[in-house]
Amino acid sequence: MMKSRIVVIFTALLSTLAIEAHAEARQAFDCSADFLDGDTEAERDRLRVQLATDGLIEELRTTHREHLAGIYRDNTPEHRIVVRLTSVDPVESQVFDDVCGETLVVNFITGVPYTQAELRQALTDNSAELAGLFPGLQGTHADERTGEVVLTSLPVEGDVMEHQKEAERLLGVPVRVQITEAQLRLGALPHQAGSE
Known part of the structure; x- marks a missing residue:
């Protein structure tokens, strides 16, 4: 039981560190850049959030590489990144209130059978x-x-x-x-x- 708690705490800490590292990298991306090609403002917003979160996805891949079953973006109904893990220990979702003016949620699904x-x-x-x-x-x-x-x-x-x-x-x-x-x-x- 104690070992399981330590793993949960360690996993949560690593996720938090990856997300904090992304917060710094996100600041380097110019969200006001007008080079994105999209037919609608919603498409351009989605592209901005996608470009601004590329670094976060790489950090999450590195942090969770031993248990990584998959990472993907899902933009319906909100901007979110889903991280699928084989570990059974729950990982708390993370919310970013300002990624290029949008809210981004990182959800974790645990207990996936294969990496x-x-x-x-x-x-x-x-x-x-x-x-x-x-x-x-x-x-x-x-x-x-x-x-x-x-x-x-x-x-x-x-x-x-x-x-x-x-x-x-x-x-x-x-x-x-x-x-x-x-x-x-x-x-x-x-x-x-x-x-x-």
Whole structure:
């Protein structure tokens, strides 16, 4: 019980330090800059808050790297950053009253089953088997919002849900399969143009 309290206090302290470091960095961002491209004032406000909080997100990634299951922005209905952690100890939400004139909330969700590192490792360790299961595999990533491994593939033979279940058995983590008709061409990527 005492060890659990120490972990909670330590986690809260690290989160507070990361947020205080962000407060200093936030001051360096010029919120009045008129270079942001958005069709509406709400879109420009969202972009300002996003740019002003990039440093905070990096600090949160560093602070919580051992238990990090994901970090994402959610701007509905308010500006907020959601930090998903595998640790079960609760972490108190943080509120910033003035991020480029907007209120920003940092919420923590704890008890998530897999870290981003574990999801990526499952992909790395099983890439050959996945390519055999999905011959038209076009891309993979670990979704920070849902905690799933996402496989994007050309249409598969047979039932997609059966392929998804087999991928989940293989990886040992939640999987979402997205079917696409668009085949990836290496020359289509800007950094690989002319490589064909």
